[in-house]
Amino acid sequence: MSQTTPTVRVCRECDGFPVVHITTGTLDPSGQRRTLAAACSACQGTGTRTAPASLVRAGK
Template sequence: MPQHAPNTPVCRDCDGFPTVAITTGTRNPDGTRTTLAVNCPACQGTGRRTATALIRTGR
């Protein structure tokens, strides 16, 4: 069955994946990697983007 796309527009910069985890290269005392959560600067971590301005054409 085909899956339907959401009606909300997806951010062009992050393609709907607004938050990513980046490893810093260091390890915590328990052996896990230290990560930073970074949000998309274009959509501020929502994954959706709205039109910033509407342009009127014609008369």
């Protein structure tokens, strides 16, 4: 069985998990934990990165 390469480039900083929720340790009145969302700063929460620019030789 052949393997296919993924066409989407996964962010290497967050490994495709761009947004995580961190607990603050406090409880709200209903008894649930309060959380804060933190997005990956490298991909701005998308989980993918653009391909690096390739060098093009111009002229002779």
